[in-house]
Amino acid sequence: MAGETKKGLVLLDFWVSPFGQRCRIALAEKGIAYEYSEQELLGGAKSDILLRSNPVHKKIPVLLHDGRPVCESLVILEYLEEAFPEASPRLLPDAAYARAQARFWAAYSDKVYKAGTRLWKLRGDARAQARAEIVQVVRNLDGELGDKAFFGGEAFGFVDVALVPFVPWLPSYERYGDFSVAEIAPRLAAWARRCAQRESVARTLHPPEKVDEFINLLKKTYGIE
Structure with a gap:
């Protein structure tokens, strides 16, 4: 094969x-x-x-x-x-504690997608619960980022790679959840704009409109009105 x-x-x-x-x-x-x-x-x-x-x-x-x-x-x-230890840049930091923190926040970033998926799949109280969860997740990520350029500091790294693919999904999540990332997490919104300027990100991610089309396709596939 x-x-x-x-x-x-x-x-x-x-x-x-x-x-x-x-x-x-x-x-x-x-x-x-x-x-x-x-x-x-x-x-x-x-x-x-x-x-x-x-x-x-x-x-x-x-x-x-x-x-x-x-x-x-x-x-x-x-x-x-x-x-591939010779391939640079290294995405994980050298210090053991910093590596552990990077692994934690990279795994935590999955919650953006999980809660966002529930926003377009569910209605009523279940959607409200998903909205509350994603708002809190986004705020937590904003707090962890703080005033740093990227999650690990000045260099684009492990957490950034893990989180940035969810950015084109956020406009759809915002619409279904009636919230604004720019309002509740302005530092995260600025981070997303910085990441979008990287060639690796710009060449890989699709526009939010294409992601929204895909979500609509999923809704039809699953019979969700």
Whole structure:
């Protein structure tokens, strides 16, 4: 099967996935060459290579390194740090405590997507609860960022790579949740604008309009009015 026994790196991914985009941004930042393999996730059977590479979750992203699979986006980011120590920049800081903090906030950033998904899927009290959660998550991220240029300081790093793919989803979340990131988290909004100027980010992320179209497609797929 193509991609299974190839040497080098193959990324099994889906065009709009923020989790796959984490991997693409990290690979671009580090200048690591890889082959991109678009996977069918909606309206069709998942590929044999995806099912064999990630039999537990059957999801993208999966990074194949000389045919061996590495699954889960944050695990992939750490794998790139360890498997390619010569590739710079390093995304994780050197100090053990700072690395632990980066891992914590990178994992915490997933809550943006989880609460945001509930905003467009649910109604009534459930949507109100999701709104309260995402507002608090965004405020917490704003507080952690503080007055720094990026989450790790002056350099674009691990938490930035983990969080920035959710930025194009925020306008849709704002509309469904009736809130404004610029109002509740102005430092985070300014951070997003700084990140958008990076080539790795600009070339990887899609405009919010395309993300909103995809959300509408998901709503039709799931029969959500």
